[in-house]
Amino acid sequence: xxxxxxxxxxxxxxxxxxxxxxxxxxxxxxxxxxxxxxxxxxxxxxxxxxxxxxxxxxxxxxxxxxxxxxxxxxxxxxxxxxxxxxxxxxxxxxxxxxxxxxxxxxxxxxxxxxxxxxxxxxxxxxxxxxxxxxxxxxxxxxxxxxxxxxxxxxxxxxxxxxxxxxxxxxxxxxxxxxxxxxxxxxxxxxxxxxxxxxxxxxxxxxxxxxxxxxxxxxxxxxxxxx
Amino acid sequence: xxxxxxxxxxxxxxxxxxxxxxxxxxxxxxxxxxxxxxxxxxxxxxxxxxxxxxxxxxxxxxxxxxxxxxxxxxxxxxxxxxxxxxxxxxxxxxxxxxxxxxxxxxxxxxxxxxxxxxxxxxxxxxxxxxxxxxxxxxxxxxxxxxxxxxxxxxxxxxxxxxxxxxxxxxxxxxxxxxxx
Numbered sequence: 001x002x003x004x005x006x007x008x009x010x011x012x013x014x015x016x017x018x019x020x021x022x023x024x025x026x027x028x029x030x031x032x033x034x035x036x037x038x039x040x041x042x043x044x045x046x047x048x049x050x051x052x053x054x055x056x057x058x059x060x061x062x063x064x065x066x067x068x069x070x071x072x073x074x075x076x077x078x079x080x081x082x083x084x085x086x087x088x089x090x091x092x093x094x095x096x097x098x099x100x101x102x103x104x105x106x107x108x109x110x111x112x113x114x115x116x117x118x119x120x121x122x123x124x125x126x127x128x129x130x131x132x133x134x135x136x137x138x139x140x141x142x143x144x145x146x147x148x149x150x151x152x153x154x155x156x157x158x159x160x161x162x163x164x165x166x167x168x169x170x171x172x173x174x175x176x177x178x179x180x181x182x183x184x185x186x187x188x189x190x191x192x193x194x195x196x197x198x199x200x201x202x203x204x205x206x207x208x209x210x211x212x213x214x215x216x217x218x219x220x221x222x223x224x225x226x
Numbered sequence: 227x228x229x230x231x232x233x234x235x236x237x238x239x240x241x242x243x244x245x246x247x248x249x250x251x252x253x254x255x256x257x258x259x260x261x262x263x264x265x266x267x268x269x270x271x272x273x274x275x276x277x278x279x280x281x282x283x284x285x286x287x288x289x290x291x292x293x294x295x296x297x298x299x300x301x302x303x304x305x306x307x308x309x310x311x312x313x314x315x316x317x318x319x320x321x322x323x324x325x326x327x328x329x330x331x332x333x334x335x336x337x338x339x340x341x342x343x344x345x346x347x348x349x350x351x352x353x354x355x356x357x358x359x360x361x362x363x364x365x366x367x368x369x370x371x372x373x374x375x376x377x378x379x380x381x382x383x384x385x386x387x388x389x390x391x392x393x394x395x396x397x398x399x400x401x402x403x404x405x406x
Binding site: 007010011014015018019020023044047048049050051052053054055056057058059060061062063066067069070071073074075152153154204205206209214 | 245248249252253256257258260261262264265271274275276277278279281282285286294295296297299300303304307308309311312313315316343346347350365366368369370372374375393394397398400401404
């Protein structure tokens with residue numbers, strides 16, 4: 001048996017479990033939880049004590065489509081990400097090489113590699129998010145470079161295209177955690193990119209389930225020729 | 227009907243990346259966890275989003291379940307509640323559509339597995355009953371709805387510091403009662 005815990009710690013752990021602490025205190029506790037096993041135990045104890053309050057919560061059927069969406073995320077998820085990641089690392093190093101070459105050689109630089117021909121800047125109202133989307137028409141690719149801004153924990157940024165004259169956004173894909181994401185636009189919608197509007201929204205991990213933005217649309221933009 | 231041992235086994239299999247165990251775990255527990263998300267968020271579409279995060283988290287963190295020493299439902303409910311409250315705190319403005327929530331809630335009795343052992347519940351109830359009713363209510367609201375000190379103080383018409391003192395003393399009293 002160990003000595004009884006400090007009563008202040010007991011209460012603090014209880015407040016933490018109830019989510020009563022303000023953000024700063026909560027963060028302090030989380031920092032402490034990293035290596036204070038004793039305090040972690042107090043947290044587990046409160047979690048166990050309070051969990052039976054949840055008995056009174058009614059069960060509710062989630063929409064049937066949700067299960068398929070979740071299964072799709074976890075089952076195909078890891079494999080896809082690793083492939084995507086490898087590919088992205090490749091793409092990124094290519095971008096780095098291209099960028100270096102561009103800086104080094106400047107306007108004399110010529111290459112057979114397809115070039116971005118138009119660009120759009122996506123800036124949120126408070127300027128906390130700044131993205132540059134560059135379109136490479138030859139390969140139907142959009143490269144999104146993140147100059148500022150991260151999604152909040154547990155959220156991702158999703159890129160959308162609203163074709164000219166259309167009211168319905170089409171998802172172009174999710175932005176990766178890296179500062180640059182390369183997205184291949186489906187051939188069918190690629191011709192609409194130049195004249196369309198692109199938009200960025202904040203979505204749950206895995207992206208919007210509904211086919212349209214569900215979170216806040218943070219910025220929109222039109223393309224200009226480079 | 228799924229019992230505690232079966233759920234425990236499913237979580238163990240999920241930790242080994244067993245997709246069919248994950249599917250069974252979802253079938254056995256998603257109604258309860260969706261109820262938890264709805265209770266905290268009072269908003270269906272947010273609860274649906276959070277429920278997805280919850281199961282993605284369960285998939286990735288199933289191996290950490292054993293470390294907590296929790297019963298399987300305690301662990302699952304804790305994961306769901308934490309993510310739902312995180313979501314609640316990120317909200318810019320409250321968007322309560324409680325009516326919409328209760329329209330869809332059904333009253334079917336849940337499977338055995340979704341309840342925490344009744345002896346634990348009886349003990350907590352007994353100790354909550356020793357608290358002043360308004361303080362017990364504040365503790366329950368904090369747990370079930372993720373209410374903040376500020377909201378609780380407003381709801382009970384007391385200053386913020388009074389509410390903080392109430393809650394801290396209640397936690398102290400609960401702890402003493404539960405470990406008596």
